[in-house]
Amino acid sequence: MKYAQLIRLLVNRELTLRYKRSVIGIGWTLLNPMITSFVLWVIFSFVFASRLPGTQQYAPYLMAGILLMTFFSQGVTISAESIASNGPVLTKIYVPPQVFPISTALAGLVNFFIGMIPLSIVCLISGQSIAWTMPLVFTVGICLALLTAGIGMTLSILYIRFDDMRNIVNVLLMILMYFTPVFYPVTILSPKLQQIIQFNPLTSYLDIFRWAFSNNATATLSDWLFMIFTSILSITLGTIVFKKFWPRTVAML
């Protein structure tokens, strides 16, 4: 593909530019989830650690949740903004606009994989070993990248048309974060709430991720189907929405 090189440069830029002027540079990608996880661990481990079933450990449970949630919410917000912020380019040079949200999702994927280094360390410290199913986390990463890119593409159109979308998305992401078992075990919730949480696709992604990485959760076949279904649905819808509305939206940039 002609624009594969451009996507590579964009991913590279996304990964390095944010930390360009900082001293430890991309080290922040490692440090950020560690610090967040540590703080939440200090606060919540007393409450939730004992509620996890069997051999599951709270520290890796929490950190896996934070890694995945960061990937998703950062990916969605940045890729939704990517079209508007690259408007000056898009109105002068013909570039397929989809490359921007796609690159953002891919950069998020790389960060996600980098984040697994500290996650492995936390796993080992808390006495777990990396499961043999570990390579399956690549499937989770790719599905999540597709989900993020699809949602980002749809939102990027809406961002240009309605200024309020940014605020709405921020609130929705916060709500979604609480409706995803990031820092609490699902079992602490009432049966009714548990059912609702199962409708959140991210719950499935997270269960599979935790299970595959260090056998720290249970993942069912329906989780797998739900994950694959939602990722394909999202990227398909995103592409269709983009194709349909882009010609009129570009005139608004």
Place this chain on the structure above:
Amino acid sequence: MAVIEVKNVNLTYRVLKNRTGSIKELFRDSVKGRIRILDYVALHNVSFSVDAGEVVAIIGRNGAGKSTLLKILAGVLPPTKGTSKVYGKIAPMIELGAGFHPEMTGAENVLFYSALMGRDVKRVKERTAAIGEWAGVTDHMDFPLRTYSSGMSARLSFATATDEQAEVLLVDEVLSVGDLDFRAKSRDRMNSLISSGAAVVLVSHDMVAVCELATRAIWLENGHVKMIGNPAEVVAAYEAH
């Protein structure tokens, strides 16, 4: 041989009267029936073609649709009606440095800008030093672009955009880049690109330059083509208007 064919192109911007951009207000206004969609016609039935080696100047007042027409030629804006076809590679010099990022180095920006124009990154990588040298910024290629003066960055972007032979050059008031030396140099390069077969479409308010450079001129007035023909005649008619 025509490298650009524009046939009956219409472009309408849909403008919401009292456009708000907020969903709440949009809802309120639509409930009260206060939404009016205006169709703003930026281009009306524009047709022309450009042959290889031709230099076509587009002149007209501010808001006549010149930039919109360039955007359509660049393929950025799809026409509402009609067709616009460009055969071959386009070097868009619509706003030099549109793809530049202040935090990236000169060399990185050259690569990035070329990739945006759909060029082969590997080939550009080998050319980076030569591009920097031609722009006269060799010593600065490894520094971030924010440390460049605006002239330096414009020169670098001109050098990048014109480094590969393109079939079509789209130029929006960029002939006045840099100091006198560089202006002469860039004019030479434009001429050599034209003589090796590139077609140029340029938008300018500099009537002297238009008469000097162009082989044909198009006068746009409120989105309509008012006159096409010999640059001296079109410019004379435009100035008399």
